[in-house]
Structures are given as C-alpha cells and as structure tokens.
Amino acid sequence: MLDIKFIRENKDLVNEGAKKKHIKFDATDLIKADDKRKELLTEIEKMRAEQNEVSFRLPQLKEAGQKAELIGQMKILKEKLQAEEEKLKEVMKEWQLLMLQVPNIPDISVPDGDTDEANKEVKTWGEIPKFDFTPKDHIEIMERLDLADFETGTKVSGFRGYFLKNEGAELEFAIMQLTVDLFREKHPEYSFMIVPSLVKRETLMGTGYLPQAEEEIYKTQDADYLSGTAEVPSMSYYADKTLKKEELPKKMLVFSPCFRREAGSYSKDTKGLMRVHEFYKLEQIILCEASHEVSVKHHEELLLNAEELIQSLKLPYHVVVNCGADLGLGQVKKYDIEIWVPSQNKYRETHSCSYFHDFQTRRLNIRYKDADGKMKFTHSLNNTAVAMPRILIQLLENNQLADGSVKIPEVLRKYMGGKEYIGK
RNA sequence: GGAGGGGUGCUAGAGCGGUUGAAUAGGUCAGUCUUGAAAACUGAAAGGCUCGCAAGGGUCUCGGGAGUUCGAAUCUCCCCCCCUCCGCCA
Numbered sequence: 001m002l003d004i005k006f007i008r009e010n011k012d013l014v015n016e017g018a019k020k021k022h023i024k025f026d027a028t029d030l031i032k033a034d035d036k037r038k039e040l041l042t043e044i045e046k047m048r049a050e051q052n053e054v055s056f057r058l059p060q061l062k063e064a065g066q067k068a069e070l071i072g073q074m075k076i077l078k079e080k081l082q083a084e085e086e087k088l089k090e091v092m093k094e095w096q097l098l099m100l101q102v103p104n105i106p107d108i109s110v111p112d113g114d115t116d117e118a119n120k121e122v123k124t125w126g127e128i129p130k131f132d133f134t135p136k137d138h139i140e141i142m143e144r145l146d147l148a149d150f151e152t153g154t155k156v157s158g159f160r161g162y163f164l165k166n167e168g169a170e171l172e173f174a175i176m177q178l179t180v181d182l183f184r185e186k187h188p189e190y191s192f193m194i195v196p197s198l199v200k201r202e203t204l205m206g207t208g209y210l211p212q213a214e215e216e217i218y219k220t221q222d223a224d225y226l227s228g229t230a231e232v233p234s235m236s237y238y239a240d241k242t243l244k245k246e247e248l249p250k251k252m253l254v255f256s257p258c259f260r261r262e263a264g265s266y267s268k269d270t271k272g273l274m275r276v277h278e279f280y281k282l283e284q285i286i287l288c289e290a291s292h293e294v295s296v297k298h299h300e301e302l303l304l305n306a307e308e309l310i311q312s313l314k315l316p317y318h319v320v321v322n323c324g325a326d327l328g329l330g331q332v333k334k335y336d337i338e339i340w341v342p343s344q345n346k347y348r349e350t351h352s353c354s355y356f357h358d359f360q361t362r363r364l365n366i367r368y369k370d371a372d373g374k375m376k377f378t379h380s381l382n383n384t385a386v387a388m389p390r391i392l393i394q395l396l397e398n399n400q401l402a403d404g405s406v407k408i409p410e411v412l413r414k415y416m417g418g419k420e421y422i423g424k
Numbered sequence: 425g426g427a428g429g430g431g432u433g434c435u436a437g438a439g440c441g442g443u444u445g446a447a448u449a450g451g452u453c454a455g456u457c458u459u460g461a462a463a464a465c466u467g468a469a470a471g472g473c474u475c476g477c478a479a480g481g482g483u484c485u486c487g488g489g490a491g492u493u494c495g496a497a498u499c500u501c502c503c504c505c506c507c508u509c510c511g512c513c514a
Binding site for chain 2 (some may be wrong): 038039042044045046048049051053054055058059060067070071072073074075077078200242367375391
C-alpha cells in the first residue's frame with residue numbers, strides 16, 4: 001500500500017510506475033474516490049461536533065420543555081448523520097479496493113521489459129562444469145542412488161509428492177545446518193525464528209497474499225491457511241507494533257515449512273524437486289528505518305549473504321535484476337539468484353531478494369518513532385537464505401561423477417559424518 | 425467439548441449511561457535541588473484521519489464488529505483472545 005497523500009501529489013509517477021510493471025492501473029479513479037471521502041468526512045465531522053456539543057449542554061438544562069425540544073432536534077440530526085455515514089461506508093469500500101491495487105514504484109535501476117527475458121544479468125560466479133559424459137538430471141541421480149522416491153511420493157502424497165531418503169534427507173539436514181552455522185558465525189545480528197505456517201486469513205490479507213493468491217494457498221477445514229513462505233508469519237509477528245528506533249534494523253533468519261498449490265503451473269516442472277507442494281525454507285527478513293539508502297544497503301547485504309552460502313557450496317550461479325514486468329505489486333527492486341542446472345543447460349532460480357520500502361509495513365502497521373519524533377513505517381526486505389529441496393537439484397547435478405556417484409561439497413561433509421561421496 | 429471469569433493508556437489498576445482521552449500508582453523524559461547521584465519537589469508526554477501557510481481547531485480510538493440511546497469505556501448481540509475448573513488427548 002502507498003500513502004494516499006503521496007499518490008495524490010505524485011499521480012504521474014505512480015501511473016508511470018504501474019506502466020513499467022505492466023500493471024493496469026490509473027490513479028485518477030482513486031483520487032476521485034478520495035475526494036468523495038474527504039468531502040463526506042468533513043460533513044460527518046461537522047455533525048458529530050454538533051452532537052458532542054449538545055450532549056455536553058443537554059444535562060445542564062433545567063427546563064424539561066427545552067430538553068425535549070433539543071432531543072427532538074438531535075434525533076433528526078442523528079438520522080441525517082447515519083445516512084451520511086452509510087454513504088461514507090460505500091465510498092470507503094471502493095477507496096480501499098483501489099488502494100490495494102496501487103503498485104509500488106519500481107526503482108530507476110530496474111530494467112524495462114515485459115517478460116523475464118528482459119531480466120538483466122548483473123553478476124556471474126563460478127565455472128560452469130564441463131562433463132566428459134552426458135550429465136544426468138537430478139531425478140535420475142536420486143533414484144539411482146536411492147536418495148528420493150518420487151513414485152511412492154506420488155502414491156502417498158499425490159501429484160508433486162516426494163520422499164527424500166538416506167543421503168538425500170541427510171543432505172537437506174546438512175544444508176540447513178550449514179546455513180544456520182553460517183549466520184551464527186558470520187552474521188550474529190540475525191536472530192533465529194521458527195514461525196507457524198498455519199495462519200489465519202487476516203494474516204494473509206495483511207501481507208497482501210490474499211485475496212490475490214486465493215488459488216495458490218491451501219485452506220484447512222477450520223478456514224485457516226497454510227502459508228507459502230515464512231515472510232507471511234514473520235512480518236505479521238510485528239504487525240501493529242511500534243518498534244524502538246534502537247531496535248532497527250531487525251534482522252531475522254526464519255525457518256518454516258512452506259506450502260504451495262502451484263495451481264497455475266500444472267504443466268511446469270512437473271517432475272522431480274523443482275516445483276513441489278511442500279518444502280522447507282530459511283528466509284532472511286529485515287525491518288529497517290524508513291530510508292531509501294538504508295534499504296538499498298540492506299538489499300545488497302541480503303544478496304551477499306545468500307551468495308556467500310552458494311559460494312561455500314561452490315555452485316556456479318548468476319544474479320539477475322528483474323525487469324519491471326517481473327516485479328510484484330509491492331516490490332521496488334528484485335534480484336534473483338539462479339544456480340546452474342547442467343541437465344537443463346541453464347540457470348534456475350533458487351533465491352529471490354526484494355525490497356519494498358514501506359509498502360508492506362504500511363498495510364501491516366509496523367512503525368517506529370524516528371529521531372524527528374515522527375511515527376514512521378519501517379522499511380522491509382527479504383531474501384531466501386536457502387530453500388529446500390530445490391537446491392538439491394543443482395547440488396547433485398553439478399557434483400555428479402561419470403560413475404553415477406556424487407561428490408559431497410567439502411563444507412557439508414562435517415554434517416554428514418565425514419562422508420565424501422554418495423554412491424561410491 | 426462443558427461451566428464460569430476477564431480483555432481500559434508504557435505497565436499495574438479505577439471507572440460500569442452525560443465536562444472521561446480517560447482517576448490513582450509505578451515507569452519514562454525534562455527541570456529544581458546536589459560536586460555527582462539518589463531522594464524529594466515541579467512539569468511534560470498517545471495515535472489515526474481531517475481543516476489550516478502556521479498557530480491551532482474538529483473528529484475517531486477503552487480487544488474487533490454490529491446495535492440500543494439525544495448521548496456508550498459503561499447496556500444488548502456476534503466474533504477474537506486470555507485465565508480458572510471439569511472432560512478429552514499426549
């Protein structure tokens with residue numbers, strides 16, 4: 001959500017931003033609705049002022065006749081007031097609906113473009129491995145080495161179901177532990193959090209996932225929902241709270257199971273671990289003071305943290321800046337990290353790093369008192385730390401050997417009992 | 425699941441139809457006193473919306489929503505949350 005005052009004063013900027021994001025939106029309707037809102041509000045408040053004034057005077061009146069007359073007048077006023085309030089309610093409904101559609105303005109450094117083709121590579125790291133054999137895909141590797149069972153996964157869990165087994169499961173534990181250790185040792189300012197995935201509807205409304213993504217989210221028979229990312233509960237943790245300036249920036253490493261229906265992607269990545277209905281993720285979240293420069297600084301930091309992890313695993317990757325059309329409603333700028341997948345001969349996304357200014361926190365009402373004594377909405381940012389099991393794809397494929405075995409990256413060995421290979 | 429009790433400001437806690445944005449106490453901040461501190465004393469202090477160049481004004485907010493009333497923190501209904509007891513499960 002953006003500030004209505006800002007929208008009024010920067011209508012063209014907002015409209016251009018929407019255009020860059022390829023989102024159909026025109027602030028004109030919203031401003032019209034806001035005019036109506038203000039007009040009604042002024043009228044209503046005038047009536048309320050009169051009501052308050054009379055209700056102060058009324059008990060002081062001695063004469064019964066005077067009293068009765070005044071009460072009669074107030075009855076009429078009350079009816080008028082109620083009618084106007086009813087009108088305002090209608091206007092507010094429209095106003096809120098429109099407010100929720102206003103996209104945040106993308107940063108100037110965001111490239112133009114209408115598909116992910118236009119995403120711009122800003123960095124590459126590591127060497128793309130050359131194999132003197134045809135590299136297998138992760139499904140074949142895992143099935144051969146008994147690291148996963150997709151067939152039984154489908155039988156037990158349904159479409160996109162999977163079991164991780166043996167070193168497949170061990171690898172997942174190891175990577176998570178590696179990530180936790182990395183943050184504990186190198187980034188101790190991050191506090192650890194494990195958050196609920198089962199959340200109330202209001203929580204998803206607050207974070208802006210509902211009503212837009214209704215189809216994408218699992219719902220329980222108690223009308224609760226299964227969150228698709230830790231961002232939802234961890235941001236909601238701070239909803240309606242006023243933080244102290246000294247508490248900022250708040251940095252968190254958050255663990256949660258994630259659930260996604262993948263309703264719109266029936267034909268995409270249907271096999272293996274690429275796109276599954278349930279998985280575990282460690283997510284980095286930052287709340288910081290309301291300054292563009294500070295947001296940008298943290299955005300770069302979040303990216304580097306993730307890169308650090310990938311580099312320690314020695315996986316080749318690149319970073320892209322998402323183009324306008326690839327940005328979500330609230331995002332100002334987004335980097336994706338994509339790690340090389342040999343069997344597909346391309347990079348595939350593993351991390352998504354965005355900042356939002358106060359777009360999320362305005363809706364969630366996360367504030368702090370700034371040095372100037374003013375209440376401000378914090379800025380918010382997030383990036384994946386590591387998402388399981390997707391990264392197993394790149395890990396296994398890039399480290400596969402001709403004999404079908406897999407070499408375990410050095411940093412993970414201590415978490416796997418010193419093992420160097422899987423399947424040797 | 426059953427039976428009760430309760431949700432008030434930073435905190436504790438009054439108020440239970442009419443100058444209550446809200447007593448009182450504690451905490452916080454500023455000042456007086458002091459070499460410094462403590463104590464004591466004095467004073468300050470909520471947020472949203474809105475009008476205004478500003479000073480300042482209006483309005484809303486006592487868990488959330490709806491209602492009764494000329495007027496609601498106070499009465500009624502619904503929802504959420506917390507506590508106690510019983511049951512159930514581990």
